[in-house]
Amino acid sequence: MNVAVKNVSFAYNGSNVVSDIDFSCASGELVALLGPNGAGKTSLLKCLNGIHHPNAGTILLDDTSLASLSAQAVARQVGYVSQHTETTPLSVFDAVLMGRKPHIRWRVSHQDTCIVDAALKRLGLASLRLRSLDQLSGGELQKVALARALVQEPHLLLLDEPISALDLKNQIELLRLVRRVVDEHRIAAVMSLHDINAALRHADRILFLKQGQCLALRAPQEITAGLLEKVYDIPVEIHCLNGSPTVVPARQ
Numbered sequence: 001m002n003v004a005v006k007n008v009s010f011a012y013n014g015s016n017v018v019s020d021i022d023f024s025c026a027s028g029e030l031v032a033l034l035g036p037n038g039a040g041k042t043s044l045l046k047c048l049n050g051i052h053h054p055n056a057g058t059i060l061l062d063d064t065s066l067a068s069l070s071a072q073a074v075a076r077q078v079g080y081v082s083q084h085t086e087t088t089p090l091s092v093f094d095a096v097l098m099g100r101k102p103h104i105r106w107r108v109s110h111q112d113t114c115i116v117d118a119a120l121k122r123l124g125l126a127s128l129r130l131r132s133l134d135q136l137s138g139g140e141l142q143k144v145a146l147a148r149a150l151v152q153e154p155h156l157l158l159l160d161e162p163i164s165a166l167d168l169k170n171q172i173e174l175l176r177l178v179r180r181v182v183d184e185h186r187i188a189a190v191m192s193l194h195d196i197n198a199a200l201r202h203a204d205r206i207l208f209l210k211q212g213q214c215l216a217l218r219a220p221q222e223i224t225a226g227l228l229e230k231v232y233d234i235p236v237e238i239h240c241l242n243g244s245p246t247v248v249p250a251r252q
């Protein structure tokens, strides 16, 4: 799927928190959203999944306006991993199965349960299959949320800080998994992150937001220390480590 965001603005109570954002994300592309707290990353992601309605601009999913699609049609195409996962007494299996809802016609099929089991295995959640969500750790919940979005088989995957509660191994594995899904299934993905180095390693392009505005949209190798200083108001250095640009705090 190709996604085109054209001059999108969004406001809470009349005050813009996303202003005139313009970018595209092609099939097979992973765009990272970076920026300080409160920059508008979550608000922009919620515009992309139809939860929020922009007060200006348009979002096109393969030339179809998102605003013209029913909630069901959006759910068939767009998967969303939110920043906060609700804990309910549902089992892990049932919670992930809910991701199949947009595709289920009359009843859950054998194929649906196979897809769910495969996602649980892929994310290392098989042993927690029957555990209640309210008995999971924050990191396990984050992986359940990704599994639910993956079984939806979306054409556009939206991820809001998907690694914030994960340990190092799980962070690396989850981002590699997202990268693989994007590459293998040629889906488009937009992911907000606070880990700049993870974005540099995994994203094709990075959109920097500050106070709701796009400061830059660049490929990882085009990012400069000056740009990061402008975004985060703190001096940094970029060094090449194992062939990848890596950001560290500037020596004082």
Ligand SMILES: Nc1ncnc2c1ncn2[C@@H]1O[C@H](COP(=O)(O)OP(=O)(O)OP(=O)(O)O)[C@@H](O)[C@H]1O
Pocket (backbone or CB within 6 Å): 012, 013, 017, 035, 036, 037, 038, 039, 040, 041, 042, 043, 044
């Ligand atoms: N429901 C709301 N009503 C009013 N203002 C809100 C609401 N939700 C968020 N905001 C404000 O909108 C702005 C953008 O918030 P948003 O959550 O999109 O930022 P973010 O970049 O995702 O932040 P973070 O990195 O801290 O998660 C912030 O100033 C925030 O205080």
